[in-house]
Amino acid sequence: MALTTTLLSSAYLRGRCYRHKVLHPLLGPLLSDSVSKSYSSYRRPGSQPEKKMSWQDIDFSFKKGFDVLKTQLSMLKKETKDYLVGPGGHRLDQYLLEQTKVVWEFRSQEDLNKWVISSDVEIGGKSEVYLQLGRNNQAALLYGTLNTEVPRDGETQYSGYCSMRAKPPMGSFFRKKYYDWSNFNSLYLRVRGDGRPWMINIYTDPYFSHQKDDLYNYFMFTRGGPYWEEIKIPFSKFFLSSRGRIQDDQHPIWLDKVSTLGFTIGDKVDGPFQLEIDFIGLLNDRAHTEEFAYEMYEKNPRV
Amino acid sequence: MNPHAMLVSTLSLLLGTTITISSNHWVMAWTGLEINTLAIIPFISEPHHPRAIEATVKYFLVQATASPLLLFSSMSNAWATGQWDITQLTHPTSCILLTIAISMKLGLVPFHFWFPEVLQGSSMTTALLLSTALKLPPITILLMTSHSLNPTLLTIMAISSAALGGWMGLNQTQIRKILAFSSISHMGWMVVIIIYNPNLTLLTFYLYTLMTTTVFLTLSTTKTLKLTTMMTSWTKTPMLTATLMMTLLSLAGLPPLTGFLPKWLIIQELTKREMTLTATIMAMLSLLGLFFYLRLAYYSTITLPPNTTNHMKQWHTNKTTSTPVAILTSLATLLLPLSPMILTTL
Numbered sequence: 001m002a003l004t005t006t007l008l009s010s011a012y013l014r015g016r017c018y019r020h021k022v023l024h025p026l027l028g029p030l031l032s033d034s035v036s037k038s039y040s041s042y043r044r045p046g047s048q049p050e051k052k053m054s055w056q057d058i059d060f061s062f063k064k065g066f067d068v069l070k071t072q073l074s075m076l077k078k079e080t081k082d083y084l085v086g087p088g089g090h091r092l093d094q095y096l097l098e099q100t101k102v103v104w105e106f107r108s109q110e111d112l113n114k115w116v117i118s119s120d121v122e123i124g125g126k127s128e129v130y131l132q133l134g135r136n137n138q139a140a141l142l143y144g145t146l147n148t149e150v151p152r153d154g155e156t157q158y159s160g161y162c163s164m165r166a167k168p169p170m171g172s173f174f175r176k177k178y179y180d181w182s183n184f185n186s187l188y189l190r191v192r193g194d195g196r197p198w199m200i201n202i203y204t205d206p207y208f209s210h211q212k213d214d215l216y217n218y219f220m221f222t223r224g225g226p227y228w229e230e231i232k233i234p235f236s237k238f239f240l241s242s243r244g245r246i247q248d249d250q251h252p253i254w255l256d257k258v259s260t261l262g263f264t265i266g267d268k269v270d271g272p273f274q275l276e277i278d279f280i281g282l283l284n285d286r287a288h289t290e291e292f293a294y295e296m297y298e299k300n301p302r303v
Numbered sequence: 304m305n306p307h308a309m310l311v312s313t314l315s316l317l318l319g320t321t322i323t324i325s326s327n328h329w330v331m332a333w334t335g336l337e338i339n340t341l342a343i344i345p346f347i348s349e350p351h352h353p354r355a356i357e358a359t360v361k362y363f364l365v366q367a368t369a370s371p372l373l374l375f376s377s378m379s380n381a382w383a384t385g386q387w388d389i390t391q392l393t394h395p396t397s398c399i400l401l402t403i404a405i406s407m408k409l410g411l412v413p414f415h416f417w418f419p420e421v422l423q424g425s426s427m428t429t430a431l432l433l434s435t436a437l438k439l440p441p442i443t444i445l446l447m448t449s450h451s452l453n454p455t456l457l458t459i460m461a462i463s464s465a466a467l468g469g470w471m472g473l474n475q476t477q478i479r480k481i482l483a484f485s486s487i488s489h490m491g492w493m494v495v496i497i498i499y500n501p502n503l504t505l506l507t508f509y510l511y512t513l514m515t516t517t518v519f520l521t522l523s524t525t526k527t528l529k530l531t532t533m534m535t536s537w538t539k540t541p542m543l544t545a546t547l548m549m550t551l552l553s554l555a556g557l558p559p560l561t562g563f564l565p566k567w568l569i570i571q572e573l574t575k576r577e578m579t580l581t582a583t584i585m586a587m588l589s590l591l592g593l594f595f596y597l598r599l600a601y602y603s604t605i606t607l608p609p610n611t612t613n614h615m616k617q618w619h620t621n622k623t624t625s626t627p628v629a630i631l632t633s634l635a636t637l638l639l640p641l642s643p644m645i646l647t648t649l
Contacts, residue, residue, distance in 0.1 A: 083473070083474055086474060087474040087475070087476050088474075092474075092530075092598060092602065093602065095476065095530075096530060096531055096534055096602055096608065097608065097609070180476060182476065182477065182529050182531075183476075183529075183531050185613075204353075206353060206354075206357055207357050207361065207420075208357060208360055211353050211356075211357065214353055240353070249351060251350075251351070251352045251353060254352070254354050256423070256476075256477055256529075257354075285613075286610060286613050287613070288613065289613050289614075289615045290615075291615050291616070
């Protein structure tokens with residue numbers, strides 16, 4: 001696949017961002033709830049390391065610590081109350097009966113802050129990507145320019161990608177939480193693209209580090225044009241890849257522990273791109289009965 | 304799986320269990336536990352799904368930590384007392400270490416974190432083996448050494464297990480995780496009485512195995528892995544769904560079903576030992592489990608959802624009648640009137 005060959009390194013798959021400002025190096029961009037652009041703790045191999053020690057960035061302030069503690073305790077209280085109501089904070093009968101659910105929608109800057117954008121700038125490329133609210137605050141506008149010019153460092157062979165990735169859900173005291181999408185079987189997106197194909201990546205944040213590059217991907221082909229599209233992508237179509245390489249041993253995605261969703265463009269075509277996203281939701285399509293789209297054959301059959 | 308591999312693994316499981324439960328020497332007990340750990344690994348990792356591999360690695364790491372702890376406990380006891388007899392564990396450090404090792408093996412609080420994840424990553428049959436067969440050797444060791452262990456520590460762990468098993472099971476939507484938390488809770492009940500009346504622990508274990516096997520086999524027949532599938536399984540197997548509800552309520556300990564028997568006897572024994580507070584707390588904590596089982600039963604059997612299933616695996620339920628499931632269901636729900644007979648043979 002053209003798109004998969006442009007997937008380069010795990011740093012790209014991480015969704016790390018622009019290199020200028022270094023946030024807390026331990027937390028990284030995905031765990032902060034600040035503006036959805038700029039921060040990165042990725043240092044490209046071969047570049048000069050930062051002179052400032054990482055601990056010199058930490059702000060040892062009691063007031064700030066106290067505020068953080070208050071915020072986390074209030075989050076814990078809310079979580080406990082939600083736990084008493086039912087799974088995910090909703091009643092069990094709502095969980096059992098719901099057929100649609102909106103997970104991300106873009107109506108304010110806060111919604112945009114839940115996403116992180118990145119491009120090949122982190123490996124020395126020249127693509128640009130920006131994220132802002134669309135007209136009337138009704139959608140997110142992800143736009144920029146793709147530039148496939150390869151950075152001249154002697155080791156990179158391909159370039160030209162931009163991506164947007166959701167920050168993983170965090171519980172109180174910076175615990176990792178997961179989405180439970182097991183009730184649904186399709187992803188439902190209301191988008192208005194420009195005809196360029198996108199790749200959708202779902203990361204299920206595994207426990208062990210040897211699986212940390214595992215990603216489930218599928219493609220989203222957009223129409224250009226003034227009309228909004230409602231794209232339904234069944235989860236049975238997602239295939240497993242690791243560090244950009246499609247795995248021989250394919251498995252369907254398990255939806256009970258989903259961490260993040262991402263969009264990537266890397267179709268090797270120089271030029272501007274634009275994608276407006278109204279909302280991203282889930283659908284339990286009763287007519288869709290496919291369990292997994294890819295048949296597995298024995299790779300080394302005994303003769 | 305390759306039939307040869309399946310045969311070797313199954314026989315190794317039986318061998319490991321037999322070695323441990325029939326051993327008098329600590330090294331033999333440890334050997335049996337190790338054989339069990341290694342033999343179940345092909346079963347857990349058999350689907351080769353990334354989550355199955357994750358479950359396998361987690362299981363292996365936990366068991367591989369617990370086994371050397373057990374061996375170290377026996378070695379320190381052998382160093383202090385000069386003998387390797389399982390029933391004569393007298394050195395205090397050894398007792399604490401053994402308690403920790405067995406709690407890790409059994410999934411008792413605070414060493415329970417691995418259990419729901421491992422069960423969730425395995426298939427239904429493997430989860431059944433993990434919940435029942437692989438708990439037998441550690442329970443046996445605990446029975447043989449219970450007179451030397453610290454009662455306060457065991458009681459605290461038991462109460463915490465019952466509490467956490469009930470609390471964490473409340474909002475689960477994946478069936479295997481629900482059964483994992485039910486298992487943790489039942490382990491708590493087994494351990495709370497082990498010092499005062501080990502026969503009751505054994506009875507609780509047998510009845511728990513019976514009920515859990517019934518539930519797992521029923522769910523395996525209806526290919527149910529999550530709540531929403533359980534909700535729509537009535538269209539395919541209405542009678543099995545109804546009996547599943549009764550078995551779940553039995554697992555929750557509701558009279559007049561079988562599951563009430565161990566709870567009643569344990570509360571009675573605790574009260575006889577002047578531990579009424581412990582008995583009250585355990586009884587209150589079992590209400591949590593009862594709540595989510597009742598909720599499960601309500602949504603799966605008593606109410607009918609407005610949709611039928613689109614879960615393809617359920618369309619091919621080929622085992623409509625299964626004799627073992629029928630026999631086990633009858634035993635899991637109707638054994639309470641036989642309690643006088645059971646009591647006399649304890």
